[in-house]
Amino acid sequence: MTLLPTGKLIINGQMRDAQSGKTYEDISPWTGATIAHVADASAADVEEAIASARHAFDTSDWSRDHQKRVGLVQKLLDLFIANRDRLVAIARDEVGSANGMVLWAQVDNALKCWQDLIDLFPRVQFEKDFGDVNVGGRVSRRRGFLEAVGVVGAITPWNFPFFVNAEKVVSGLLAGCTVILKPAPDTPLAGTIFGELAIEAGFPAGVLNVITGSDPALAGEMLVRDPRVDLITFTGSTGVGKRIMREGADTMKRVFLELGGKSANIVLEDEPNFAQVVGQSILIFHAGQGCAVQSRLLVPKSRYEEAKAVLKASYEAYADAWGHYDDPHGIMGPVISRRQQERIKDYIHLGVEEGATLLVGGNLRLDKGDGWFVEPTCFVDVRNDMRIAQEEIFGPVLVVIPYEDDDDAVRIANESPFGLSGGVWSGDIDRAMRVAHRIRTGNVSVNGGMSMGGDLPFGGYKQSGIGRAWGVEGIEEYLETKVIGSVEAKA
Template identity: 35%
Template sequence: MVVKKMFINGEWVNSHTKEVREIINPFNQEVIAKVTEGDHEDAQYAITAARAAFDNGEWTNTPASERGKMVLQVAQIIERDKDELAKLETLDTGKTIIESEADMNDIAEVFRYFAGLADKDGGEIIASPIPDSKSRIVREPIGVCGQITPWNYPLLQAAWKIAPALAAGNTIIIKPSEITPLTTIKVVELMEEVGFPKGVVNLVLGSGPTVGNELAVNQDVDLISFTGGIDTGKKIMRAASTNVKKIALELGGKNPNIVFADADFDTAVDQALNAVFFHGGQVCSAGARLLVEDSIHDPFVEALVERVKRIKLGNGFDEGTQSGPLISAEHREKVEKYVEIGQAEGAKLVIGGHRPSEPELQKGFFYSPTIFTDCKVDMRIVQEEVFGPVLTVERFNSEEEVIQLANDTIYGLAGAVWTKDIAKAERVVGKLRMGTVWINDYHPYFAQAPWGGYKQSGFGRELGKIGLEEYTEVKHVFQNTNPQPVGWFK
């Protein structure tokens, strides 16, 4: 099996330690690839290359329209090879091939969107209060960008970071999760076809404590963008403080899905299932907290349970599979621990809470879709991100109560409101402390709309025009058109 390499300064290289990591298919634990395992010295090499490439100005000074054309070529190449990329993503993550195929379409669209934005911001002229002067605001690339992506949406999250960074004129070091690096490696291979200058695009493989920490602490990195867990995000903040570099963090959530009694019952049930059990609940915006108005609580839960019984677990490549395995044995153990905690806290386990018994699922990291009722807001399973197929259900009786419950969390990434009363929906949405709120829907996102959270879900935004601005610095330029002596000092 050929060992896949890192890409630094325009060349494919092995780690200086020659260490290798095996990549495992979570469906059957088979080794599907071997990759070189980098460490802090390899990260330093990539940072040096990215720094030199930025400072020499070749990419930064490339006209924005030309940068946009090159980013657009990436979109076109991804579209060309999307079938191969989707298969690789399903092998790497265990998700269904249908999900992976949809991801590839979204990824191509992200590159296309930011390619189109590359030359659209020509600066801003502002009125100067000083006679005989001109004043303008310009945006310039921030510099060397370290980008760390998670294992649940490996290539999608990479696209959200790579596309705007390159469109804005930066150089990058991308570090995918060590668990799921394969599609990111493949896309960097494809990006070679475009012909970015040496050192503009760099790929480093390895663990977070070594490679990720070096990106965060290194003085030559100007921005660190991270998507992942809250504990790691805090470590990155501390490391980045050494040179006060700009930080963009998306740290997950514990997202409330609010269902009022006047909602379309069947649609809300269907969407509640999709909100939490899609991709095995391994989604930062998963609607893992279901808040149901008391008058419909019991029939709503009954309907959910009946539907959960029919969820088909299996190989992501098999027709009919609705959910694949969890990503790893370690992660499944974490989910199991939270189920134990929920039961100890007094929540009622109404379905699931165990590994599936089907023989064909025994080699994979599967866990049965799980629902808890009788949940209280102060329970750990309500407050902490399980990141698995576990749904907690809470009751409420009024708008005021559900707003208080929904906001009673350290997170603020996303949420949803289900009701036919749009005025009520808008009242509730206006008081929810979250970066994205859906009304009568769950999960849609698109390249044109910003994504990010309030509170400890992080700060900064990806996607949308704001997502491009995250990778720029703002400069004010003042010009005196009739300079004269000031005469202050005689």
Template identity: 40%
Template sequence: MSFTHLPTSRADWQALAASLEFETRAFVDDQFVDALSGETFATVNPATGENLAEVASCDTADAEMAVAVARAAFERGEWSRLAPGKRKLVMLKLADLMDAHKSELALLDTLDMGKPIGSSLGDLSGGIGCMRYQAESIDKLYGEVAPTGEDNLALVLREPLGVVASIVPWNFPLMMTAWKISPALAAGNSVILKPSEKSPLSALLLAKLAREAGIPRGVFQVLPGFGHTVGKALALSMGVDCLAFTGSTGVGKQLMQYAGQSNLKRLYLECGGKSPNIVFADCKDLDSVARHAAEAIFHNQGEVCIAGSRLLVEDSIRGAFVDKVLSAAKSMQPGDPLDPDSFMGAIVDEAQHGRILDYIRRGAEEGATLRAGGQADDADSKGLFIPPTVFDGVTSTMTIGREEIFGPVLAIFGFDSEEEAVALANDSDFGLAAGLWSQDIDRIMRVTRRLESGQVFVNNWAGGDQSVPFGGVKQSGNGRDKSHHSLEEYSSLKSVWISLTL
């Protein structure tokens, strides 16, 4: 079904949720099918505890079948050898269909993983924008003619890799899916998508839309299931040429081992983060900066890889600034994800909920000062909610100051000098993102260059668009999503040397 209008109230979203039908089968070889084993798993609404659906639980046999189908589709050439301009038209049609079904797609992500519906709609806009950007890029990137003498002609061609497996996370289900599959499809590859078992429903609707858009049989397939089963099978497959992954650093390291144990497939990782957000005393409008700092960690319940989870504040303004952050956090309490006015929603599942609470306990035990939150929200005993939690006086030796929590927990550090701020910011295994607030352009340029991070946000948090690559350094991974650079990752270079004197 398709909703013809965008709901504007909680009651409207609740009514649409009650009427929604779920596709729960895998999508293989252009058909929706049960897992070969017949096994299923439950996907649960974390805001209510309701069992939404029983979804096909794919395994090794399903992965092997999908890889064979993807390889056959690639060899047939209906997509891999299709003129770039024609691939573009199909992908633009898919983007239009996503836009036409935006209420459904956003609602599925909200029901599946608990994020506020407003956030889901914003994510969907980002996913549609990515699909359109990569589609429009296909026929605008040229090959190369290398410099040679008159007796030779040297060409550098870009060709698709073959079969790409994309393993995406649960925190931004559809947006991360679009970031992964759009450039891979644009480059001409066959793509197998494994959505998280915590949020599989929007990916299965996307498969239906891809078929309607005209993506050929076997070029795009969706295998719901668990990482240790179907995900591992794809990573170990000798028939997969490239694996793209967003998720935890621990799983990323396992996938690197699997790539080495199999066929040395290309592996692009976007892993964890513990991002520093540095506030210098010279920045103006501290009220606005404090609100941005709170949003940087509490958006999406803190379940964000680039969450500004380490707030570094110059000591001369620290007391007053922390008070402003606490004030801003009070307006960001969790609420019904179907309420358009909710800033925060539910934690994705019981395991993550318990993990966050354990970190909060450890923070207090290790000597950090709890300034806000710290308790599970028991307003609805069926839902999994945690309010904004703020610790001050955190050090780099504390667990909450070093490990990725992936929840609404802010760790505040103080510093006295620019040198100390840079040292604190870089004292991390991660390097996905960093923020910097200052009015001193010389300082901005100095610190930006010295921060060990794949992206630096200056006087903003999480700024950017589809033209700017997204990814990290150190143990945050090596891949880049968005921009033309992601297209490069899903293609290989072929050098052609032609003798003209034969």
């Protein structure tokens, strides 16, 4: 297990301790042991970060010099690539990622999508000509301009921190905003490295600030309530997202939210590789800790018993292939914390109480070590009105729901407060597309098609959020539209 360096605050271009000198422990999900000590910011530190970001936006040319911004964002990416080994160590030991998914899912995907944003930046139309209009003999030239929103408070989660931090920081910086990054308390170093390397890249003071703290709410609530912060971008639970909307209302804060999910994966009865598709639907990737994971598997009643047999065999085949720190092919490790472990266990108990059948799993695995291990779990005989089918568990718990026909499958998929992602499988592509169009969700994969990437907008319907991340649309979330109508002065 790697001992990671001490985490510092980054405020106004300086890397420093908290004003109080306080730190808190950064705990490894694998062992439950301390792997680093991190600056524990106070309200005074957050106040300084807000003032720094406000001053940098209001008094510098950062928002106007597109070429300068792109150059520095590219230089920062180059430094991240050069520090790839450090990113891997943080993803393994702080985030708790299994070795087989660290590079492609946690690190390299974040870096690739970062480059996608840079490559897409020239497509942002910062100026648009709306044409001239003659009113009362006066000819007005009408133009629209996209301008940076201002100071951004970026509040990020612990599950894929490099990926989400990059989305918010890079999109905001490219748009011309100044940014205050507030990473999750469980994964602070995945945030502080952004500020550290920004200093090395030569970013102007105050353009990128990073605040870490043990209190999950203090810094975030200050950012949300402060009128000097123009936009809050948040990825996390729907409950916290709703609170951000309420708390930001007094200052009419723009909010950009990517929230929870309970996405449905629909396998139609004509899928030619039915057993393979069902078998690969077991929920093990990063211990189910993803907002876009497809945690509801919908299979036809006519093949339900077949699906249960396939799932049981798939889970049993994987029974000893998870939770190994050094396994180069592992894709499932521990969950992030004891608190999350207990939350998942509570949901497993709830599923049993609701009358669902525990097909496999359901146990905490203390034999795996002193970290936070929950074995892969699958419930069958699930009704869609059960809480385990409606609420986001954020753990390795799959629920399997039978349906009658296509209409019933769509109904079940849509009877959810969420709408983030989903999947449809069929031997008839036209049929699959018809079903996909009827699902009220932001991203749908048909027959394994790629519906998410750095060049694609990502976000949800309903209580899964507001706005879109990534792609040109993601950069534009950090921009305001100004229209100017001008008349040539007469001599």
